[in-house]
Amino acid sequence: MAENISDVNEVKIEALDTFLKEFGEEATHCVCAPGRVNVIGEHTDYNEGFVLPMALPMVTVIAGKPNGTNICTIISASSAGTMSVSKAEFDISEPAAIKPGEPKWANYVKGCIVNFPNALAGFKAVVISTVPVGAGLSSSAALEVATYTFLEAITGQQASDPVQKAISCQKAEHDFAGVPCGIMDQFISVMGIDGHALLLDCRDKSVIQILMENLKDHVFLITNSNSPHKLSSSAYRDRRDACFEAAKKLGKNSLREVSLEDIKTLEKQGVSKVTINRVRHVINENLRTQEAMKALQTGDYKRVGELMNESHDSLRENYEVSSPELETLVNTARSVKGVLGSRLTGAGFGGCTITLLKEDCVSQVINTIKETYTGKATFYMAKPSAGARQLDCHR
Numbered sequence: 001m002a003e004n005i006s007d008v009n010e011v012k013i014e015a016l017d018t019f020l021k022e023f024g025e026e027a028t029h030c031v032c033a034p035g036r037v038n039v040i041g042e043h044t045d046y047n048e049g050f051v052l053p054m055a056l057p058m059v060t061v062i063a064g065k066p067n068g069t070n071i072c073t074i075i076s077a078s079s080a081g082t083m084s085v086s087k088a089e090f091d092i093s094e095p096a097a098i099k100p101g102e103p104k105w106a107n108y109v110k111g112c113i114v115n116f117p118n119a120l121a122g123f124k125a126v127v128i129s130t131v132p133v134g135a136g137l138s139s140s141a142a143l144e145v146a147t148y149t150f151l152e153a154i155t156g157q158q159a160s161d162p163v164q165k166a167i168s169c170q171k172a173e174h175d176f177a178g179v180p181c182g183i184m185d186q187f188i189s190v191m192g193i194d195g196h197a198l199l200l201d202c203r204d205k206s207v208i209q210i211l212m213e214n215l216k217d218h219v220f221l222i223t224n225s226n227s228p229h230k231l232s233s234s235a236y237r238d239r240r241d242a243c244f245e246a247a248k249k250l251g252k253n254s255l256r257e258v259s260l261e262d263i264k265t266l267e268k269q270g271v272s273k274v275t276i277n278r279v280r281h282v283i284n285e286n287l288r289t290q291e292a293m294k295a296l297q298t299g300d301y302k303r304v305g306e307l308m309n310e311s312h313d314s315l316r317e318n319y320e321v322s323s324p325e326l327e328t329l330v331n332t333a334r335s336v337k338g339v340l341g342s343r344l345t346g347a348g349f350g351g352c353t354i355t356l357l358k359e360d361c362v363s364q365v366i367n368t369i370k371e372t373y374t375g376k377a378t379f380y381m382a383k384p385s386a387g388a389r390q391l392d393c394h395r
């Protein structure tokens with residue numbers, strides 16, 4: 001069966017109990033922020049294109065209490081099982097003097113503290129997460145957005161603009177973790193609404209909330225390949241650079257402004273076939289993502305499935321970011337009756353796939369994958385869930 005994802009309340013209680021055990025007193029503030037899965041729109045974010053993620057039931061919870069000093073003491077005890085307990089302690093009396101360091105995970109927290117627009121004092125906190133770490137479901141954005149939401153809770157100063165909150169969290173990942181990520185993960189973790197997916201225009205940062213009730217008896221299943229090959233930072237950078245250069249050669253700011261017609265110009269300019277394939281993926285993926293939004297709105301799940309399949313095939317052929325493990329998962333899922341579409345989700349090479357299927361076929365898909373896949377796959381139901389929020393501290 002799919003992993004039994006504990007509900008937010010259970011994770012909250014675990015965080016409150018851990019806080020009491022570690023610090024010998026009760027937490028006064030508690031928050032959560034979700035991980036996410038991208039339904040369609042891959043490698044489009046840094047090209048100012050469209051992405052279509054939804055927030056997941058898996059969350060990062062922070063329980064804590066101001067301590068009246070300038071010291072922050074934070075314990076992470078991830079219940080996703082992939083991280084052991086780790087403690088970080090640092091002084092925040094001069095935010096400008098806070099620098100990245102060890103342990104590495106605390107850099108995401110430090111970055112959010114530095115980017116928080118209001119005055120802060122020290123605190124103690126416990127972080128518990130059910131978002132698998134490093135699986136492409138954005139445990140990093142969940143940690144950043146949970147941190148920022150916790151800072152809002154202890155100061156009573158809510159961000160007036162969710163866009164500014166998401167951008168502050170993204171900047172934390174850029175500047176403190178050294179990861180040049182797009183804006184999708186932080187946006188959906190901040191803005192997710194229960195029962196909705198989100199179309200995000202990465203150029204003007206506008207969003208459209210898409211009600212998912214039209215899917216009727218269809219669901220999204222996430223399969224984690226648990227395969228170690230992550231898209232290396234150089235492979236990611238090469239693809240980014242190829243896109244940026246192609247746009248520049250056409251005199252455009254980004255591939256968002258480029259159409260399939262422009263490919264002829266690139267060919268005439270002698271641009272390599274590899275780069276042209278990257279460009280072709282991005283242009284078509286933007287079209288697919290916008291069409292997927294309409295298909296979701298009208299309940300045309302058959303079309304959503306086809307677009308997911310086309311997206312994956314282009315990521316394999318044109319963007320070259322699939323892997324043998326992801327191919328096995330996608331092809332096996334597609335071979336089962338009742339599956340409408342399956343694709344890799346996230347940057348590629350490792351991580352997860354997302355599959356759209358009839359609800360009553362979930363067990364069959366899981367069993368077929370377990371029989372075929374030689375690695376250890378884990379499964380999650382991708383129920384569209386709410387974004388970051390403050391929680392009460394009641395047990």
Ligand code: ADP
Binds near residue numbers: 060083132140
């Ligand atoms: P993803 O965001 O896909 O899970 P990343 O490599 O972007 O993968 O982020 C994973 C990193 O985020 C971890 O290596 C760790 O540093 C940090 N992280 C995420 N969640 C937690 C957590 N609950 N506790 C501590 N660190 C975390």
Ligand code: MG
Binds near residue numbers: 138139141
């Ligand atoms: Mg991440």
